[in-house]
Amino acid sequence: MEELKVLVVDDESRMRKLVKDFLNKKGFIVLEAADGEEAIDIFFSDNSINLLILDVMMPKMDGWEVVKEVRKVSKVPIIMLTARGQEQDELLGFELGVDEYISKPFSPKILVARVEAILRRSNQLNEDVIEAGGITLDITAHKVLIEETEVELSYKEFELLTYFMKNQNVALSREKILNHVWNYDYFGDARTIDTHVKKLRSKLGDKGEYIRTVWGMGYKFEVNQ
Structure with a gap:
């Protein structure tokens, strides 16, 4: 598989490590950010990011604000993570242009499967x-x-x-x-x-x-x- 780059944004370091480890096993390159501001800095300094995994509740800038900034310039696939699991959050995410919405706690294997499915749909992950x-x-x-x-x-x-x-x-x-x-x-x-x-x-x-x-x-x- 061509090496694709995923930016994982979550203020919990254990969560970032868990997601990173599972994505690394599948051959993805993983970048990390601990808050929304850091995520924006990384995203705008690296134009080769193929997908974002964003937590909703974060310090400095929450996930919704990150989505709004990213969507001004890019249609890169975005998966939102949240612990709330409320329907209005999910609806807001889709209105802002989020591709997938996953509630915590979640199975890392399911998350990786969603990542691969989204990248296939966007023709970034092609497997013969x-x-x-x-x-x-x-x-x-x-x-x-x-x-x-x-x-x-x-x-x-x-x-x-x-x-x-x-x-x-x-x-x-x-x-x-x-x-x-x-x-x-x-x-x-x-x-x-x-x-x-x-x-x-x-x-x-x-x-x-x-x-x-x-x-x-x-x-x-x-x-x-």
């Missing part, structure tokens, strides 16, 4: 081959291997598996899946998704269990650890 739990998906060759044995998938099944594997550990609603895989808004019968998921699970054999049902919402691709 994705591997997970014994499944190898070659996007360029349009081929899927399970433990080196090729599996024949229909076009939509391949697109569905690609979307799942690009968003590992992220719960995906049926609406999101339809918008990204079928490329249209769909608010009616969800059997289109469910039927394809059932067929895909069957073709993946034992690996089909990685596609887990999130009851009342949709699905999540999660490899057993």
Whole structure:
């Protein structure tokens, strides 16, 4: 993977270290800032930052003020972290141009998965081959291997598996899946998704269990650890 740079902004040093360690393991370069003012200084002095992870409550300048300043000059992806978990905070974040919103406490693995998913959507993180739990998906060759044995998938099944594997550990609603895989808004019968998921699970054999049902919402691709 091309080395991408993430700026982590949080006044808690332990939180910054936790996030940094998990991102480093995935090959990201991580810069740190302990408050909003330091974050602004770093961001405006380094034009190669690919994504920001911002805490909301910080001294000197809070996360909202940082977002406002950054959005004046850049559309760089931003993930907001907050301990409050209040709906009005989330709505404010999206109004200001925040890409993702994660409430503390959170799983570092989930955060990394969100980072990777956002960078893929913004075409900064491009992977021709994705591997997970014994499944190898070659996007360029349009081929899927399970433990080196090729599996024949229909076009939509391949697109569905690609979307799942690009968003590992992220719960995906049926609406999101339809918008990204079928490329249209769909608010009616969800059997289109469910039927394809059932067929895909069957073709993946034992690996089909990685596609887990999130009851009342949709699905999540999660490899057993």
